[in-house]
Amino acid sequence: MYPEYNQLDPDNPKCSEDSAYPAAPDSEYGWEKLFSERLYLAYARNYGMNVRIARFHNIFGPQGTWTGGREKAPAAICRKVAMAEDGGEIEIWGDGKQTRSFLYIDECIEAVRRLMESDFQGPVNVGSEEMVSINQLxxxxxxxxxxxxxxxxxxxxxxxxxxxxxxNRLIREKLGWEPSMPLKEGLRRTYAWIAEQVRQAEAASVQ
Incomplete structure (x- = not known):
């Protein structure tokens, strides 16, 4: 939902909440998010609806979608690694130098709880500031x-x-929240779960 022109530098993307306008998302998915926010804000302004708006950044963890093409990068990579033989290869979309940050689901739930219990309407980013390249992931x-x-x-x-x-500057200021779990720990928990799903699927396929 953030302008594509603010996300051209993999080492220094600009994704503060106020940078979403002038609007220029890189896809229809981004426009959908922006229009949804404006719809909620219009209902709040015109009808007094109590709303909270969070902008989620790549939430991942166990029990999430891990196959089928709709999964986030951590789940897709965990699946590919789990399925690969040691010494084999893994397919990466693009050159792998593109950067992202990923937030573990438990951290996300705590941020949402704080937002819902606050009087802050948002929009506010809910994510991690631990940025990595896809190759690093x-x-x-x-x-x-x-x-x-x-x-x-x-x-x-x-x-x-x-x-x-x-x-995360705004969410720290308004809600006193920031994630505490390192990315590697979230990946460790997620990989364990996805590796078990892969094992079960492979076992079922030979029965």
Missing amino acids: VDYVCEIAGKTLHKRHDLTKPQGVRGRNSD
């Missing part, structure tokens, strides 16, 4: 899995903007 998961995999980059696949990272 793959390295983290391989380390957790104890595997060495060759990266094969598919430049024909979509890779999104070059950089995106949550700017």
